[in-house]
Amino acid sequence: METNDIAPNRNKGRTADKERRTEWQPVHFLQGPPKLWPIRPLGIVKWLYHYLVPWNLFYLAVSVVVMVYLTPSMATMKTFRWDWIAFIFARNCTLLIVFVSCLHVPLYVKKVQGFDRKYNGRWLARNNPNFLFKNQLLDNLFWTFTSAVPVWTAYEVLTWWMFANGYIPYVSLSEHPVYFLAVLFVTPLFLGVHFYLIHRPIHWPFLYRWVHSVHHANVNVGPWSGLSMHPVELILYFSGVLIHWIVPSHPIHAMLNLMINSLSTAKGHAGFEKLIIKDGIEIPMEDYYHYLHHRYFECNYSVGGIMNVDAWFGTFNDGSPEAMEKMNRRVISRQQKAQSEGQSS
Numbered sequence: 001m002e003t004n005d006i007a008p009n010r011n012k013g014r015t016a017d018k019e020r021r022t023e024w025q026p027v028h029f030l031q032g033p034p035k036l037w038p039i040r041p042l043g044i045v046k047w048l049y050h051y052l053v054p055w056n057l058f059y060l061a062v063s064v065v066v067m068v069y070l071t072p073s074m075a076t077m078k079t080f081r082w083d084w085i086a087f088i089f090a091r092n093c094t095l096l097i098v099f100v101s102c103l104h105v106p107l108y109v110k111k112v113q114g115f116d117r118k119y120n121g122r123w124l125a126r127n128n129p130n131f132l133f134k135n136q137l138l139d140n141l142f143w144t145f146t147s148a149v150p151v152w153t154a155y156e157v158l159t160w161w162m163f164a165n166g167y168i169p170y171v172s173l174s175e176h177p178v179y180f181l182a183v184l185f186v187t188p189l190f191l192g193v194h195f196y197l198i199h200r201p202i203h204w205p206f207l208y209r210w211v212h213s214v215h216h217a218n219v220n221v222g223p224w225s226g227l228s229m230h231p232v233e234l235i236l237y238f239s240g241v242l243i244h245w246i247v248p249s250h251p252i253h254a255m256l257n258l259m260i261n262s263l264s265t266a267k268g269h270a271g272f273e274k275l276i277i278k279d280g281i282e283i284p285m286e287d288y289y290h291y292l293h294h295r296y297f298e299c300n301y302s303v304g305g306i307m308n309v310d311a312w313f314g315t316f317n318d319g320s321p322e323a324m325e326k327m328n329r330r331v332i333s334r335q336q337k338a339q340s341e342g343q344s345s
């Protein structure tokens with residue numbers, strides 16, 4: 001998530017060390033949606049660069065490699081058989097373990113940068129009854145491997161079976177290159193809107209209590225918290241791939257869709273602004289936007305960026321004191337309304 005330069009430096013984490021628990025806030029407040037008018041060519045180039053580099057290009061590269069080398073042939077996937085379905089399940093488990101560990105091990109096991117650039121001033125919870133086994137990491141691993149990977153794999157298997165049997169309108173790169181690239185380009189944007197549409201309803205009290213509270217047990221998030229969700233939430237979350245059952249697509253579009261939804265959650269819940277490899281080499285995570293959602297619940301339901309749906313509906317919190325104040329006022333007025341309704345009934 002990009003930030004603007006309006007805010008003064010509020011960085012409390014710069015002096016962080018292992019002894020002092022400090023909370024990192026990005027140097028600048030979070031940016032709202034980009035202004036589309038008047039058109040600024042330099043702004044468009046800048047936005048395009050941040051849209052693609054590094055993460056969306058990385059997800060695309062992984063998708064291509066997995067599609068070419070780690071996916072059974074369409075002829076094999078014409079009929080449901082346990083061998084290729086089990087292969088995809090094992091491949092998805094392995095992908096997740098490798099990718100999430102690249103963030104979890106240095107940041108949370110080796111703690112190579114201590115609290116530097118860490119949004120929350122605590123490590124993952126242990127001996128906390130809010131989590132299964134009273135342990136946040138074990139809880140997150142449980143939901144990820146018993147719910148998330150099976151749901152992800154089920155959507156993937158069904159989608160390949162549909163493609164293999166010609167039930168999905170198929171588009172090839174050679175015949176429709178412009179359309180092919182356009183679908184590839186808008187897939188992450190589509191997922192941004194889809195995420196808001198499935199996320200907002202699960203904050204309604206009934207669904208929150210029974211479904212979304214599993215994910216929100218993680219106020220202080222870690223990379224494994226990303227897919228730690230109730231199965232109902234996962235069925236909604238991964239349903240974004242169904243768009244390729246309707247809109248003419250190539251299997252790589254569906255693969256990118258699933259890869260973004262599965263891998264990006266580790267980055268989005270890393271809990272750190274950056275992974276510092278060594279001086280001058282850093283990997284940006286920059287998801288303070290979603291961290292604020294986990295921290296305060298009542299804001300930032302979307303993914304931000306150009307698809308900052310929160311800005312359209314008044315729930316955008318850019319991390320500034322004014323936005324916090326506005327959010328608090330909204331919560332208090334809602335509580336007062338609920339109380340007065342309770343008294344009058």
Ligand SMILES: [Zn+2]
Pocket residue numbers: 199203212216293
């Ligand atoms: Zn939520």
Ligand SMILES: [Zn+2]
Pocket residue numbers: 215226269290294
């Ligand atoms: Zn989350």
